[in-house]
Amino acid sequence: MSRIIFHIDVNSAFLSWNAVKMVSGGEPDIRLVPSVVSGDPADRRSIVTAASMPAKKLGIKTAEPLSSALRKCPDLVVVRGDWEWYKRCSAAFVEICRRYSPVLQRFSIDECFLDMTGRTEKKTAVETATRLKDEVKSQLGFTVNVGIGSNKLLAKMASDFEKPDRVHTLWMEEVPGKMWPLKVRDLLWVGKKTEEKLGARGIDTVGQLAGTDPALLAELVGKKFAQQLHENANGRDDEPVETERAEPKSCSAERTFAHDLSAPEDVDRQLFNVACIVAHRIRREGFRAQCVSVAVKYKDFSVSQKQCTLPHPTDVTAIILNAGRRLLPDIWDGTPIRQVSLGVSHFVRDRSEQLVLFEDSRLEYYRQWDRDYDAAHARPAGDDAAE
């Protein structure tokens, strides 16, 4: 049986959400002027997190350095991100979507899929989606795009058509007309590198990709990815709308420094900072991790990374930090670096202690230190999505 899937995507999410808050406080609507959400303009490493439509019309793009955006538009309005507010906006947006179908998958903080099969029909789908879109706008003050298709891929592609505040369909029979003329880069999962590889073989459009022999594609991008690309370019996708939030598999924190660092004590201090953050997060979620990894990013953006497996899963900051400290010399040659990161993975959930295996008089001291840290950094356990 044919499915009906909606993909709902908040237009310029972070920027819109900042705007809603500002407008409610009597400030001008930054959506109507060139504006961006970004970091400190004085920090040359700030990048654009979100841009208004007028900013986009000036060629300002997401992830572009703020300094570059400011050159394109010296009058650019720059506002700071507000993660707690974003989470509230996201929750309110998802609540409205959920009224239309309980079969809802949060795809990111500002996107979700709805399986509308049995809740609307093909001929009424646009009407239903328009109602949803208008309800979000009137109740929450920001706009969304709704993409409609017979699977998640088509719905997602459709929501990316003309913005903002629009509903688009991409049914299977519309694929040749609406999707095949697009550049391959517009297809989900085709990034810069894949675009280059395909382009080198003269494959520039989704339609050309759809008509390419999967065996040839496999030589370019590997068998598994080739299969998926070929299916998707032909509009096929049978991924279900997953209502259960998957358990996280890893947790990491990174710090990019205002100036490149080369002094070992400076780098160690930053390593300490990210280890505290990561360990705190997994304690909050009730995980212990068995694998620790550390990475540095050099001036030329090359990354060196190394990981190790711990003898026992842990959530103790000191143990995670020490693992990181042991790894660091293997990946860092002492030349200036712009970023350090630490991550943990291979989680376990059980709370059984293994103090017997782990006779360390300092352990209780470490745990108390962690409890103090957690108390000082207490925040409601977040159901936070990434962006």
Added chain:
DNA sequence: TCTGGGGTCCTAGGACCC
């Protein structure tokens, strides 16, 4: 002009085991 932060999945090689 100088490029953030936080994730997921895949690949490929080596170690090790039967």
Added chain:
DNA sequence: TCTGGGGTCCTAGGACCC
């Protein structure tokens, strides 16, 4: 002296997403 096939786990790196 040269030799198998399959499986799992670990690790480093790469590509993508928002």
